[in-house]
Amino acid sequence: MIRLSHVHKTFPNGAVALRDVSFHVARGEFVFLTGHSGAGKSTLLKLLYAEQRPSSGEVRVSGHVVSGLKGDAIARLRRRLGIIFQDFRLLEDRTAAENVAFALEVTGARKDAIAARASRVLAQVGLASKSRAYPRELSGGEQQRVAMARALVNDPAILLADEPTGNLDERATRGVFQLLRDINAGGTVVVMATHDLDLVRQTEYRTIEMRDGAVVYDSADEASAPGPQ
Amino acid sequence: MRLLFREALLSFRRAPVLSSLSITTIAFSLFTIGLFGLVAINLQRALEGLEERVEIVAFIMRGTPAESIAQASQDIAAFPEVQDVGYVSEEQALARARRELVEFRDAYRDLQVNPLPPSLELRLKPGFRDAAHVGVVAERLRGFSFIEDVRYGREWIQRLDHLRNLTGILGLVIGLVFAAVAMVIIGVTIRLTLLQRAREIHIMRLVGATNWFIRGPFLLEGALKGTLGGLLAVALCYGGFLIFRRSAESFNGLLFFEPWQAAVIVAFGTLMGLGGSLLSVGRHLRHMGGRADRRAS
Numbered sequence: 287m288i289r290l291s292h293v294h295k296t297f298p299n300g301a302v303a304l305r306d307v308s309f310h311v312a313r314g315e316f317v318f319l320t321g322h323s324g325a326g327k328s329t330l331l332k333l334l335y336a337e338q339r340p341s342s343g344e345v346r347v348s349g350h351v352v353s354g355l356k357g358d359a360i361a362r363l364r365r366r367l368g369i370i371f372q373d374f375r376l377l378e379d380r381t382a383a384e385n386v387a388f389a390l391e392v393t394g395a396r397k398d399a400i401a402a403r404a405s406r407v408l409a410q411v412g413l414a415s416k417s418r419a420y421p422r423e424l425s426g427g428e429q430q431r432v433a434m435a436r437a438l439v440n441d442p443a444i445l446l447a448d449e450p451t452g453n454l455d456e457r458a459t460r461g462v463f464q465l466l467r468d469i470n471a472g473g474t475v476v477v478m479a480t481h482d483l484d485l486v487r488q489t490e491y492r493t494i495e496m497r498d499g500a501v502v503y504d505s506a507d508e509a510s511a512p513g514p515q
Numbered sequence: 516m517r518l519l520f521r522e523a524l525l526s527f528r529r530a531p532v533l534s535s536l537s538i539t540t541i542a543f544s545l546f547t548i549g550l551f552g553l554v555a556i557n558l559q560r561a562l563e564g565l566e567e568r569v570e571i572v573a574f575i576m577r578g579t580p581a582e583s584i585a586q587a588s589q590d591i592a593a594f595p596e597v598q599d600v601g602y603v604s605e606e607q608a609l610a611r612a613r614r615e616l617v618e619f620r621d622a623y624r625d626l627q628v629n630p631l632p633p634s635l636e637l638r639l640k641p642g643f644r645d646a647a648h649v650g651v652v653a654e655r656l657r658g659f660s661f662i663e664d665v666r667y668g669r670e671w672i673q674r675l676d677h678l679r680n681l682t683g684i685l686g687l688v689i690g691l692v693f694a695a696v697a698m699v700i701i702g703v704t705i706r707l708t709l710l711q712r713a714r715e716i717h718i719m720r721l722v723g724a725t726n727w728f729i730r731g732p733f734l735l736e737g738a739l740k741g742t743l744g745g746l747l748a749v750a751l752c753y754g755g756f757l758i759f760r761r762s763a764e765s766f767n768g769l770l771f772f773e774p775w776q777a778a779v780i781v782a783f784g785t786l787m788g789l790g791g792s793l794l795s796v797g798r799h800l801r802h803m804g805g806r807a808d809r810r811a812s
Contacts, residue, residue, distance in 0.1 A: 377718060393723060
């Protein structure tokens with residue numbers, strides 16, 4: 287589903303964000319991207335949803351070479367992805383249901399279909415009763431659930447999550463994380479950038495650790511590589 | 516489509532001050548252009564009235580045979596510049612002088628000999644009533660052997676020419692300057708709206724909105740504001756026109772815009788709004804895309 291081959295990213299100011307990053311994520315996988323802030327996790331996710339282009343190397347998502355996409359092709363790619371962030375990125379002047387519906391409206395979906403699907407995904411994230419609430423009336427965990435509902439409303443094949451629990455307390459973190467696991471169990475690939483190592487240790491999911499823009503550890507390599515003699 | 520309109524109208528509700536400001540500035544610019552247009556229209560009409568009277572008088576030597584005069588009249592009437600030629604006999608000239616020059620009525624009455632020569636009076640076709648053409652025609656008339664003298668208001672015609680040219684140039688320059696100012700103002704207000712909604716646009720892009728989907732409401736917003744500004748400008752012009760007409764009753768038959776002229780002003784507003792927002796949105800969206808790339812993670 288996702289394949290990076292020798293990806294480098296250098297910013298115009300000379301800062302190197304990614305160094306020779308290569309890995310492959312298969313259908314149905316749940317992958318943690320870990321590392322300190324500035325290690326390159328966010329940049330890597332941005333390459334996946336075509337917010338940025340690699341300086342060299344190739345990024346493939348669902349068979350498409352993302353690094354070569356332009357204009358509306360980027361828009362079409364993003365409709366097949368779900369993306370959530372640490373800061374939720376909800377529209378403050380719209381209700382939970384309207385925020386979710388927004389993602390469908392931009393695709394030109396029919397109005398009756400939009401309402402039905404928006405309420406279905408809000409129910410899926412456990413917020414059916416708060417569909418008319420504005421973001422400021424919701425807790426952090428609830429806002430992140432709205433963001434997740436928005437990410438899910440187009441039935442994405444891949445969900446990209448950039449520190450989704452970074453602003454949440456422990457209880458809300460557990461709830462959001464459980465929801466991500468449920469989504470993954472439904473067949474959606476989840477790539478989650480986090481520096482919450484407790485969360486990583488709780489599960490057996492694949493973990494890719496980054497440092498200074500390079501991949502320094504990939505649990506998938508360890509599993510397949512022969513152990514020390 | 517409904518969504519497009521809703522988004523465009525929402526911006527009016529979200530930023531009422533900014534929206535009314537941009538509408539007002541568009542209206543004001545078009546109002547100024549419109550006022551100038553009104554002056555130009557009325558001046559042009561006044562000039563046309565004056566030009567109607569542009570004529571050339573060719574005095575004929577006494578004793579010229581009537582056949583020669585008749586022949587010459589036909590030839591002159593065939594000049595491409597000439598609208599009509601009239602013959603004024605000595606008697607007609609005297610009668611006219613007695614009628615029009617009341618102060619000299621007694622003097623003319625006592626005359627034993629008619630001092631006024633017969634003449635040909637020419638009027639030129641519209642489009643030839645300028646100093647250059649009048650001069651050419653006068654020169655050609657002097658070529659007739661029996662024509663003694665040719666008179667025309669050379670200076671007067673030249674001044675008329677200057678005035679008309681000046682009005683045209685001034686109108687064009689002022690109009691262009693104001694159009695440019697209005698476009699910049701529309702661009703700036705659209706850019707302010709864009710900045711105000713940068714977060715929303717960012718989110719739209721994240722959830723897969725196409726560039727035209729994002730641009731659409733802004734372009735529509737610009738076009739709507741431009742149209743409203745144009746309508747307001749026409750209304751203001753009409754108000755100004757009424758006030759001027761009331762305070763200056765001596766100006767009879769002042770003209771207001773024809774419906775199609777008013778429609779051109781409104782359409783001009785629409786185009787300015789559309790143009791300003793297109794420039795601003797295009798540049799700004801490219802800029803936002805570029806900035807995202809420069810931001811380190």
